[in-house]
Amino acid sequence: MSVEVVDFRPFLDGSDKEKVADAILASFKTIGFVYLVNHGLPEDKINVMFQWAKKLFSAPMETKQLAPHPPSGAHHRGYSAPGREKVKQLGDESGADKLSDNSPSAEIQRDIKESFEVGREDDGEMPNIWYPASVLPGFKEVCLDFYWTCYETEKAILRALALAFRLPEDFFLQYHSKADNQLRLLHYPSIPSKVLENKNASRIPSHTDFCSLTMLIQDEVGGLEVEDPNRPGSFIPVPPVKGSIVVNAGDFLMRWSNDTIKSTVHRVRTPPSSEGGNTDSVIPPRYSIPYDSDTVVDCIPGTLSEARPKRYSPISTREYVMERLAANY
Numbered sequence: 265m266s267v268e269v270v271d272f273r274p275f276l277d278g279s280d281k282e283k284v285a286d287a288i289l290a291s292f293k294t295i296g297f298v299y300l301v302n303h304g305l306p307e308d309k310i311n312v313m314f315q316w317a318k319k320l321f322s323a324p325m326e327t328k329q330l331a332p333h334p335p336s337g338a339h340h341r342g343y344s345a346p347g348r349e350k351v352k353q354l355g356d357e358s359g360a361d362k363l364s365d366n367s368p369s370a371e372i373q374r375d376i377k378e379s380f381e382v383g384r385e386d387d388g389e390m391p392n393i394w395y396p397a398s399v400l401p402g403f404k405e406v407c408l409d410f411y412w413t414c415y416e417t418e419k420a421i422l423r424a425l426a427l428a429f430r431l432p433e434d435f436f437l438q439y440h441s442k443a444d445n446q447l448r449l450l451h452y453p454s455i456p457s458k459v460l461e462n463k464n465a466s467r468i469p470s471h472t473d474f475c476s477l478t479m480l481i482q483d484e485v486g487g488l489e490v491e492d493p494n495r496p497g498s499f500i501p502v503p504p505v506k507g508s509i510v511v512n513a514g515d516f517l518m519r520w521s522n523d524t525i526k527s528t529v530h531r532v533r534t535p536p537s538s539e540g541g542n543t544d545s546v547i548p549p550r551y552s553i554p555y556d557s558d559t560v561v562d563c564i565p566g567t568l569s570e571a572r573p574k575r576y577s578p579i580s581t582r583e584y585v586m587e588r589l590a591a592n593y
């Protein structure tokens with residue numbers, strides 16, 4: 265089993281919309297993940313965003329801490345230093361990625377990644393946290409431009425998904441009109457391979473995403489893996505595919521689709537090129553940019569039947585997301 269690559273162009277140019285829509289939904293139903301090529305996100309904007317991510321994360325820690333993530337995980341904005349966040353699966357306190365008992369310290373058990381989170385600028389509940397004007401000038405503008413560029417692609421994917429369910433194309437859009445989304449810049453620093461292999465630390469442990477959709481842009485390093493739905497505990501690599509974004513369904517799309525779509529467990533591990541090598545080797549740094557979306561969900565018409573009654577009541581994603589975010593800090 266592997267994650268399918270779907271060419272999104274025939275949807276965007278209207279030449280074969282249903283075929284593309286059906287392919288995306290089929291992948292969401294089997295594995296919850298799909299690669300999209302010709303997704304409409306301009307390559308130059310992606311490159312510029314990665315350049316800014318590198319510039320930010322290579323700044324001195326005192327500089328990066330000038331836009332600190334608040335103490336509560338529920339206000340998920342600004343800069344989080346390595347080890348700040350520990351991605352958790354709710355109801356899974358021991359976890360499949362339980363760390364070894366001989367870990368050197370509690371601190372090193374946390375995710376060895378740093379991040380910067382951005383939302384829409386007019387979000388009163390969760391305001392953005394920016395650097396003072398003299399620090400990284402231009403960063404804010406690039407982030408916000410990229411945020412809205414990603415929203416365009418997200419809307420196109422949501423239209424395709426509605427078409428795949430043979431619903432009006434704006435079915436999911438109406439629930440995403442506030443653009444309550446999140447742009448994340450992630451940096452997994454270079455790390456001695458034995459630290460990851462001893463399970464004393466993780467890049468990102470196994471988790472599902474708690475949004476409706478995630479669009480992920482990864483660099484060329486690799487290490488992303490998704491659990492094989494047919495063989496729990498066994499993981500399939502999702503290696504970088506040139507020019508692609510990885511799109512995966514989150515918990516809300518699963519719930520919304522009455523479990524017909526999968527929100528699949530995934531993680532970031534040692535990249536395959538560094539696996540089993542010299543134990544003194546150092547794993548290269550990795551950068552990625554996930555963009556995920558919030559909404560209010562109820563079961564999608566057509567996913568309920570007598571055989572599959574409604575399994576979930578409607579839920580506000582904000583409430584759910586805040587609960588899950590708070591658990592990660």
Ligand SMILES: O=C(O)CCC(=O)C(=O)O
Nearest residue numbers: 450473482488532552554
């Ligand atoms: O960095 C990656 O490739 C995955 C990130 C991820 O799974 C997440 O942010 O939820």
Ligand SMILES: [Fe+2]
Nearest residue numbers: 471472473530
């Ligand atoms: Fe994820």
